[in-house]
Amino acid sequence: MTRVELRSVDELMDLLHACRGAWDTPDRSGDPVDLHDHALQTAALLRRGHPSDKELQLAGLVHDIGHLLHPGDDAGHADTAAAAVRGLLGERVARLVQLHVPAKRYLATSDPARGLSPQSALTLETQGGPMTPEEAAAFAHDPLADDAVTLRQADDAGKVVGLDAGVMEDWRPVVELVAQGYRSSNFTPSLRS
Ligand SMILES: [Fe+2]
Ligand SMILES: [Fe+2]
Numbered sequence: 001m002t003r004v005e006l007r008s009v010d011e012l013m014d015l016l017h018a019c020r021g022a023w024d025t026p027d028r029s030g031d032p033v034d035l036h037d038h039a040l041q042t043a044a045l046l047r048r049g050h051p052s053d054k055e056l057q058l059a060g061l062v063h064d065i066g067h068l069l070h071p072g073d074d075a076g077h078a079d080t081a082a083a084a085v086r087g088l089l090g091e092r093v094a095r096l097v098q099l100h101v102p103a104k105r106y107l108a109t110s111d112p113a114r115g116l117s118p119q120s121a122l123t124l125e126t127q128g129g130p131m132t133p134e135e136a137a138a139f140a141h142d143p144l145a146d147d148a149v150t151l152r153q154a155d156d157a158g159k160v161v162g163l164d165a166g167v168m169e170d171w172r173p174v175v176e177l178v179a180q181g182y183r184s185s186n187f188t189p190s191l192r193s
Helices: 009-016 035-049 054-062 064-069 077-089 091-098 100-111 119-126 133-140 146-155 168-186
Strands: none
Touching: 009 035, 009 054, 009 064, 009 077, 009 119, 009 168, 035 054, 035 168, 054 077, 054 091, 054 146, 054 168, 064 077, 064 119, 064 133, 077 091, 077 168, 091 100, 091 146, 100 119, 100 133, 100 146
């Protein structure tokens, strides 16, 4: 399968716009909102709870673009999305995106009474099912575990049909800010003799 790496803010924004009318399952048997509304709702929930954490908000915005990049590959969609944004938005955003599936498996073990959408419950099994106690303990030790769980909770709540969660283009300045921050953190000035 071809690995996609997004190179610019424009490329990412184009992909996010293309999420309108795209679904987590190609036959639309999955979640009841399209990937565009799901992205906006997830990001808006994270912005409300964590207004200063732009990286967490963006991780919520882009977490499911793997469904668009490789339709039908549910088991790999988190890794696909993480690889696509890593070079543009940095390692923390990429890892949070990657962890949105393990976080679901973790919560299925640590909080089994928690409700999942029918589609999420269905795909949980193909994604490995609930974590074993050992896997859950290892997950809990990850420095990003709490943030990944926060993202996952917003992910599960961001599936409300007809809920207006804003406009995709309003996220462009946030994407630019985080991309710029990541670029500058990577910039090593060359030494002149
Ligand atoms: Fe997902
Ligand atoms: Fe999602």
